[in-house]
Amino acid sequence: MKLTVNGVEHEADIEPDMPLLWVLRDELKIRGPKYGCGIAQCGACTVHMDGVAVRSCQISAGDADGADVVTIEGLGTPDSLHAVQAAWIEHQVAQCGYCQSGQIMQAAYLLEMTPEPTDEDIDKVMGGNLCRCGTYLRIRAAIKSASDAMKGA
Missing domain, CATH: 1.10.150.120 ([2Fe-2S]-binding domain)
Structure with a gap:
């Protein structure tokens, strides 16, 4: 899969049904999105995918292939907060x-x-x-x- 996260392009060889949350946390080591419930009910894993707020625990890697994802780490910087x-x-x-x-x-x-x-x-x-x-x-x-x-x- 190919994915742009916080402006950086990534390529990963993963199963298409792996949740985007695990791609971000386990494969790309991006720790901002959190695992809360795993069923899209708490919002701790919210990221922006192609400009829309989504629950990354419920988006599959296959569905995120080619997407532009922004996590809390890409929203602002310490010198220029959102x-x-x-x-x-x-x-x-x-x-x-x-x-x-x-x-x-x-x-x-x-x-x-x-x-x-x-x-x-x-x-x-x-x-x-x-x-x-x-x-x-x-x-x-x-x-x-x-x-x-x-x-x-």
Whole structure:
């Protein structure tokens, strides 16, 4: 399979039914996407594939062949954070942090699709990303801050 991840082309000889999450974590050693549930219900494994937020635990390597994938590692850099990453820090969203890469990737997709989301928009799009620490109010505040920052950019 051939795959571009965070702007870097990769080629791997793997079974086509291997989940994209395992390709990223085990084959390419990209650790941002996390295994949470394995059934696309928690969002910890969220990445962007061809510009769409997807649960990498449910995308097969065969379906990802030729795709452009962005993980949390490719969203921004330490010197140039994505607006969502900066807002997450500003609002101190993370507690345990396990779900945060998936939360951030889903939030970045939300803002790409809906630059000025309402609370209802946020709840609808982010509802599939679970946070066991319950930081939902901070997540919502961070998304609104990121939206404001992106308007000013």
